[in-house]
Amino acid sequence: MAYAYTNQRRVIVPGPHFVDLQTVIPAPVGFPTGSFAVVNPRLRPAVPQIEVLVPIAPPAVAPFRFTVNPALLIRMDEERTQSLLRIVLSWIKKVAWQRRFPRHLIMSTSATILTYGSYGLGVHGSESDIDALCVGPSFATMHEDFFIVLRNMLQNRPEVSEIHCVKDAKVPLMRFKFNGISIDLPYAQLKVNSVPENVDILNPFFLMNIDDTSWRSLSGVRANIRILQLVPNTENFQAMLRCLKLWAKRRGVYGNLHGFLGGIHMAVLAAYVCQLHPNASINVLISKFFETFALWRWPTPVMLQDEMAPMGVDVSEVRSLMPIMLPCSSREYCHSNITKSTFNRIRSELLRGHAMTRDFLRPDFEWGTLFEHFQYTKIYVRFVRIFLSASDQDELGDWVGWVKSRFRCLILKLEEVQGLCDPNPTEYVDPDVADPNVVFYWGLQPGRSRFTDIDYVEEDFIKSINHGFQGPRGIIEMSIVEASELSKNVKIDSGNAEEPKACWRMPEYNRQMKPIYSQYLPYYFVGYVAKAEDTSAGG
Structure with a gap:
């Protein structure tokens, strides 16, 4: 069959509980690349188990030169994260002092900063946001110590500006600019007295008895680390992922909030193809990406080959037409907002990419056409x-x-x-x-x-x-x-408009503020919160 590779093995896992695999609906009128069949997303019970294709012993693929813009290959900027780490280390010692810990415990306690997202994967650009996770010990709380104490410390730093607290999100975080670069900083609390700088977040010891919010905050970091461990060639994976993200943005199918592919979805899909073809060059990998997922039997889940992970999967919360598994020790699906409309758009673009790149060896082949803006x-x-x-x-x-x-x-x-x-x-x-x-x-x-x-x-x-x-x-x-x-000012087909990253905060505006004092050190002031509700930390 067209979607079955000889270098794959079949693995049985529980299937999503909502897709009728027996029926199809015709392709929507007006979507490019012609008609095709897609899965009918009616909420109906599915079979209890489905097959997943996992790469095994992939054959060598002869490399073929594909030129990547050197401007995209930007080194990770460690200076900002190291500066932020120094602030976090000062913060955790201050929190320990507020708890009246002995001097030797204050000196030995530690917290750390872990990067993830495009920055953590090494595929960020010069103006990209940085996704960083603050990981603290059990005595440092999110409500008081992270959102008030750390926030005040950051606000007093000259290199930090525009601090927003996002407390009502699924993953609460602070967003601010550090030397002009936007940083998203959620918080995870581990059940230990000190978090080493090089903490192994995949070690089950550090994940014992943590709360749900910390678990969600850690998922992005753990997925990034595992992806980089599982891909056979990191440089090829990074170059391929940069190209695919550019393609998705140009073709209008990138953005989780709009129901399209997010960064983690693209990373797992790219890593899957890299596992399938470990010796392939970048252009071969891109061609195989479109071939693989244009012909994929959605909603069969995509999962990376990972000998460390158990095969049992909890799918009680799966509600996706394109299930993609996070490569973590405890299997989870990537959060997805994909709907019937956006599924059709994504698949039509995958089919277009497959039709264009299967003949990339032609002398007259132009890679630029793959990245043209959607009209x-x-x-x-x-x-x-x-x-x-x-x-x-x-x-x-x-x-x-x-x-x-x-x-x-x-x-x-x-x-x-x-x-x-x-x-x-x-x-x-x-x-x-x-x-x-x-x-x-x-x-x-x-x-x-x-x-x-x-x-x-x-x-x-x-x-x-x-x-x-x-x-x-x-x-x-x-x-x-x-x-x-449409106004002439709306260049809807050029894609030149900037898309800022979504964020909302709990604004203070004209609400009265009240001082907050430490629960552990009487009369020690830690910051302000609004009188009506303690949901927006001020400074």
Whole structure:
């Protein structure tokens, strides 16, 4: 069969509990690369076990030269993380002193910083954000010590600016700029008295009895470490992943909040192909990537060959059309927001990539065509326009980040009333509006009935975003526009608009603040929180 390689073995694992594997639905009208069959995502019981293809003893593939832009091969900037580590070491000793620990314990206690994401994998660019995890011992709490004490210490540093606390996210974190580079810093609390700088986060000893929030915070770091351990050639993997992320962004299928592939999804898929073809050059790997996943039997899970990991998988929470397993000692699936619409878009781009790269040995083959921007206005004649604005740029960042975190609800609603939609992740700005604003243009499926009742969809979505948001509410307006009505300032097919990383914070604004004193050292001031609720640490 086209999807079965001779260098794969079959492994039986429990399957996702919601897909009817026996039926297919036709390809949506208007999506590129022609028609194809996709899995019907109806919520129905599935068979209790499914087969997973795992690479074994891959054959050697003759290398073929593929030129990578040297500007992309940027060394990891250790200076920032080392500076941040020194701050964290001072912080944990301060916390130990507040606990009135003996002097020798204060001197010996330690915490550490672990990087992950594109930075941890070594595929970041010069302006990329840094994902870093603060790992502390059992006596350092998230609520007081991390979000108040450490926050105050960071705020007093000249190289740190724009500190935001994100406490109501699935993975709570601080976001700030360190010498101009944005850093996301969640916190994990281990059940030990001291965390060594080079802590082996894959060691089960350090994971014993930790809380759920710390477990989620550690997942990204553990997945990154295991991926780098499992790929046969790190440099080829990194170069391949850079190219694939560029492809996904140019083709409009990158961004977890919009229901597309996120960084961890791309990393696991790239690592799988690297395991399958350990001796292949970069261009062969890219071609094999598209061949493998264009013909993949979704929703068969993708999993890396990992002898350390048990084969039992807990799939009670799986709700994905493209299940991708995290390569950790305790098997989990990558969090996914993929819907019927975005699954079709991703698969159509995989098929396009496969059709283009299977003949890459031709003398006239041009790699550049693979990375061309997706031409939205040539595919769609109607768009949903989502306009967001606020009174200032800070409030806009909070508002946009919150709304984006609820986009999956909107995508599902549009699928219900209109059919498939294409949630273009790019953010645009309307220059004719004085207030700071962000605009999204989502393609509507051609050939369907003339959907016009956007007010009903907007009302339903507003109910979703109003639940849980704190702080001044911005403006949201939705409308349907024709492609011919798009402003000349909206270069929707060029992809030149910048897409800032989503974030919202619990703003302080004009709320009264109250001082917080240490629970362990009477009359010792540690910071401020809002009087109404202790959810936003101030300084």
